[in-house]
Amino acid sequence: MDSMTLNKPEQAATTTQPVKVSARDVKVYYGAKRALHGVNVDIYQNEVLALIGPSGCGKSTFLRTINRMNDTIDICRVEGLITLDGHDIYDPRLDVVQLRARIGMVFQKPNPFPKSIYENIIYGPKLHGLATRKDEFDAIVETSLKRAGLWNEVKDRLHEPGTGLSGGQQQRLCIARAVAVSPEVILMDEPCSALDPIATAHIEELIDELRESFTIAIVTHNMQQAARVSQRTAFFHLGDLVEVGDTEEIFTNPRDERTQGYITGRYG
Amino acid sequence: MDSMTLNKPEQAATTTQPVKVSARDVKVYYGAKRALHGVNVDIYQNEVLALIGPSGCGKSTFLRTINRMNDTIDICRVEGLITLDGHDIYDPRLDVVQLRARIGMVFQKPNPFPKSIYENIIYGPKLHGLATRKDEFDAIVETSLKRAGLWNEVKDRLHEPGTGLSGGQQQRLCIARAVAVSPEVILMDEPCSALDPIATAHIEELIDELRESFTIAIVTHNMQQAARVSQRTAFFHLGDLVEVGDTEEIFTNPRDERTQGYITGRYG
Amino acid sequence: MSVTLTVGVLLFLSLAGFWLGRSRAVAVAGGRVATLHSVPVYYGSYVALWAGLPALVLVLAWLALRSPVMEWLVLDGLTPDQVEAWARVMLAPAELDTLLANIADEAQALTQTHRQLLLININNLAAGQPQYVNAAVIDALAPAAAHLNQLRTLADWTLFGFVVALAGGALAYTWSRISPELRARNNVERIVTWLLILCSVIAVFTTVGIVMSLLFESVRFFTKVPVTEFLFGLHWSPQTAIRADQVGSSGAFGAVPLFTGTLLIATIAMIVAAPVGLMSAIYLSEYAPKRVRSLVKPVLEILAGVPTVVYGFFAILTVAPFIRDVGAAMGIPISSQSALAAGVVMGVMIVPFVSSLADDVITAVPQSLRDGSLGLGATRSETIKQVVLPAALPGIVGAMLLAVSRAIGETMIVVMAAGLQANLTLNPLASVTTVTVQIKSILVGDQEFDSAKTLSVFALGLVLFLVTLALNVIALRIVQKYREKYD
């Protein structure tokens, strides 16, 4: 872990919040291929960090590294240090399950369980003992679906399979599912990619609201969205974390020319 | 079919192109639930028609109806008439396979085959006998991947599995795969949802280029994108085709107030 | 307090532990279950497992040790007088003398045989069946029988005490440890994981057991017949002498014809079963209406359950004559015990191995892959052949392997239909024999039990084991190479 002292995170501490998640020199390999080349970044409590960058640059990989979802990929190997509240999350004594309960995740491809919508939502709360009675569960289902803006569309078919929903509906279902367990950190991998503007607005509101109590990292390809919802933005390029800083600054005055190129590309 | 005479397609024939695909009073049911309530629309040759509307309004359903992908869903039932070049595509004598070869599709959730990238691309051409020799296939793979803007990222790993790509890469792979068979009509279900702006630009260029020879229907949630790539736009709402018309007109001067609400919603 | 009852009590304690642990967890959480490290159920399971498992192991260990220990004690408790009284009635004069000479030192006097005989009498007495015991010895043995019963009661109560103490203690201890911080889930899951490991190791133990039970006798066989002759000999004719004054005719132990025979029949079986099974599976999962599928699949599964003896009859009485008649009509002489008949019938038997298992894995391939292919203008069969089957390959290969295995290991059909003639041929119309046939017919035959012929059974089993092992290693490599992970 000597690399930790090497490069101090290159970000200005604009918030007074404590660091929630911190990555130091994180390298990720898929077999022989290196997908991340030493990423250093801190995520502060109660902030929204946007991860942007061209497709295939390693955003999802980084996100999956934070809650150790990469453990499930045989060929994937992680180096470096990632801490949650100061504790190394790759510490062998650490309980991954608890970690994942604390760091929720919405995946890039919606993956509802082949169960009913209702069961999809209460799965997490049941798992973590957040509720025990039927009416508590009902309440959780309703609030979660409402937060994800899906309630009206599915309230009459809560007991139909979640896999029978439209793409955007599935995505919102997965968001509702993740929110239902109220994790400390929520990782969202392009949560609005399949959503129309109204649903997107809804989710963005939700993110704003969640920020009050949680820490959020969100991958997005939509610059406006990044600008709207995030306090800080990290720009990835070909496995490198090129730049991380206040969103405003990144969008108005990027330090790196690659960032500049990406931001001011034809589609500002 | 008596309802057919009821509502004449409410679109101004702004192009002089012949009608390629035409839908008359198309109703689609999932079991008892009706997902489309009588859609009437024409898609003209060499035009790009954008389908927009809130999540769950039936865009994907409509798209899947056009190349009869809905046949694979047991509970799905289609009523009404859809023609391709004037021939009823639900005619029992019609050949679905040829139909689908002529009407290509990019699905909302990227679904690469669990094969190598190379094999993913040549799968279609091989089926349809578009090429026979190795070098022909190589050429097809290269041009298709280049068109989809994926070539540079994967040219060194053509023989690795397509499922090991990032979300956006998978999506582009599926686009390349669809383009490789050179269909007459291409249906794209949110082809850019997982793509960064640069890749999106690339795809949009591709669409522009494809329009020269093909007919395209594209579902998108991105109004700007709809405005940029399409000649005409159709707005769906809760299973109804509310309005279809010249893109410019729809965006500047929508006739229906639901359209207006949607377009001028907080996110223009 | 019988053992069954003890186990019952143990079960009860375990269940009670579950309930106690659960409620205590809820109690320490003060109703706010979410503050617990794990869900209450895990605290319950934690207590239940610790209360139940160690004590259960104790019971099992005790069950294994109980009889020998108690019998030893009972025999030890017999007085010389009692032994003498028994021996005078039960033993032949010659034996009696030797016994009486040593009667002072009981341990020496009683041979193993005597002990066994005594035990039967004492056991029968203790079980309350004096009518089965020679009336003359009842008096002498009655105390021993009483002793035995007494010991049993004592032992059972002791066990009961231990079990209750152990289970109760564990219950109390684990129960007292329950706190919101206790990592109950991790603890339970570790135990469960170990149980899972134990289960998969059972398969390994089985293999070890098989190798062990084959190895020693095989080694003895190979001291009589050289390994090379066995492995590479082209002639199998175990007509060794049944009696010493007979001549072991050719007595050749070249196993090659048996292995070719086995492979020939298994190949024929697979030629039938693989396409029939796979095509059935494909048709059922991809084409057939749901109703047809739910009807036909179980019907095919009946084929796997028809007793192999029945298939044997079917082969020899229906299929073989049919094949022979067809052959005769075409002027080809076909043995009435042709490999073809046995193979075809065996193929029919293993059809469901392929069809049902493959059907399941094919059904499990996600619809989105089919959509992707159909959307490119592929026909259904092209989709199946090029997308679905490759994606389902590991499962299909598994099904095929299972079917091949079944074909190689099957005994009764070949015993009846393929005959016993060890011809070295690959002609399916000839009669061949297989390893399993030889094993079966030698084992239940009337021969002497330590002749080379009998021992050859074990060598056959061992070599077959090694051959299939090699086949499996190859198959594993292939699967690993071609596996396509979807999603």
Added chain:
Amino acid sequence: MTEIAEPMQTAAPVSFHTGEAATRRLKARYAAERRFRIYGILAILFACVMLFILLFTLLKEGTSAFFQTEVKLAITMDAGTIDPRGTGNPAQWDRGAFQDLVSDALYKEFPEVTARLERRDLRGLVSPVAGVWVGRLLDKDPSLVGQTIEMWLPASDGINQIVKGSIDRSLPESQRRIGDRQLGWFDALDERGDVRMAFNTTFFTSSDSNYPELAGLFGAAVGTLLTMLVTLAISLPIGVAAAVYLEEFAPKNRLTDLIEVNINNLAAVPSIVFGLLGLAVFLNFFGMPRSAPLVGGLVLGLLVLPTIIIASRAALKAVPPSIREAALGMGASRLQTVLHHVLPLAMPGIMTGTIIGMAHAVGETAPLLMIGMNAFVTSAPTSLLDSSSVLPVQIFIWADKPERGFVELTSAAILVLLTFLIMMNGAAIWLRKKFERRW
């Protein structure tokens, strides 16, 4: 329709896919498609026809076994014969003499038959174990001693076969076991209305016997039931647990490869070798009793274990990884992921493995011969440690009996076994259907 045909029907643009070459190609592809589908139908037909032929033959041969020719005789329950010592205690009866009561009744029926050899033939009309029925009646009601009772008693095997037509009575006398004289007596009885064809309840209520008219399947059926219970209790949990461990938990390394190969290999071990294993381990090492359903169940359990493991692993493999990711991402542990999501989705495959494995076990004979389950047991087992037979072994034994009556009994026993199998599978199939879904 007219309206749509309208829109500017210019010459449809020639696309590659509508060109002549493509159409020709398509035709070929469709032919391939059709062929493919036909292969599927043929495959299923082939399998079904085979099954049908099998069942048909069995039904044809087996149904007659469910009926038995019976003869009515007036039995005099002679106290002197039944209880020669006059104790009045049924335990002291001379049961061996009950058959004599039957013979006496026959002699009385045909008083003209007196010669020793003739009488011997006469006795051949009725089952040589008809006395058992007399014994049963007396046991039920000992007060019948001394009375004369009319009883329906089973005819001998030879008569039974002739009545059922499996032996042709028009053959010359030398070629059948029942002589002309015996046929004459029998016909006489028949004319008097003292012969009937009755449902063969014995077949379902009694156990093995050397006499077809006394042989039944009850013992073997109970034995099979007990054995299968043990087999299922051993193989299903252990098999699924092992599959889950190997597929979901075990690190992928040499060792697990080894275990995998080892399990696959176990599936190819001849079943009879499992019998050897059972002999060596359960009988000789652990000292369990021979012929016991417990041991049989254990051996068969080990035998089908690989089948269940392999099928379960294939089913687990087929569950898409995204489901696991979803659950893990929700903070489920691996075990929870498996229990809540993966296993339910893999359940159909696991059930299939179980069905096939149990089907294999229920029809298996060879290994049971090694552990003594081919015992001749005339009573049904009452515990897992009692000696017992099982259906397939019973079939195996009956198939080899010289008596002609056993031919039909064998087929009938197979029918019963198949019924057993179908019932056993029925439950599993029902379960499997409940779990099945495509996602």
Added chain:
Amino acid sequence: AAARDQIRIVGSSTVFPFTSTVVERFGQTTKFAAPILESTGTGGGMKLFCSGVGADFPDATGASRAMKASEYDSCQKNGVEQITELVIGYDGIGFVQSKAGQSFDLTRAQLFAALAKEVEVNGQIVPNPHKTWKDVDASLPATPIEVLGPPPTSGTRDAWVELVMEPGCKEFPAIKALDKARHDAVCKTVREDGAYIEAGENDNVIVQRLVANPRAFGIFGYSYLEENQDKLHGLTIDGVAPSYETIASSQYPISRPLFVYFKNQHFGVIPGLKEFLAEYGSERAMGDEGYLADKGLVPLPADKRKASEASAQKLTPMARPAS
């Protein structure tokens, strides 16, 4: 070792039907539970029988041949010191054919010439050249030699060699002239070129195959022949046709004795064992009119039966067999 209240018997499948009949009768007519009987083959039965004394080991074993010295020794070694031998009767072996087939008379010499691996032709020992019966003897029909017989693992085969092949081969002077080892080899080896088909396993199947193929012959126990009189007939060997009477009177040349061995040490220990032996040796079972005769066992001649019955009552232990 738990309490045991049932007799356990193992042994030859040839003896099985007879023992099981006694077992059944015994169970029906006595207060004892019916013994448990298993068919393990003669060798397997001997192995179990000789493994020891006690509740875990069988009390009796059936054998289609006499106990061998080696087996006796192994018994002794394991503490099974006293054994009672009971000869229960004869099992005739028939050379049979479908009723539809063309019947002819045979001698044992002809059978030897048809079935041996090497035969004497014109004073030379050559590999068996005979393809048809006519090749064996000009008086016989020209049908191909096709015989379904027991495999070498079977006691019936053993008996066939001893009772047919060996006597048959004595008729050939050139073979007689060979040295002992070679002579034995020639006399006792059955041909392996397909004319003799090792059928084994299930005799009912052989019956069916014979019916289907009238030119084929089968070798199996007399009880099957008796049960299938409507389909099969036994060929006349050395001028005698197999029948109950000819076998009983030892006129028919191919028959062998069957045995049951009892463990003396278990008498009085295992409930009912003595009574079972008595039942087995009784006239009611083994007699001319006994129920075993009904099952196809050919009874011993009266004098031998007396001896058997006596030994069953006296429990005289057998001596070590000569071989």
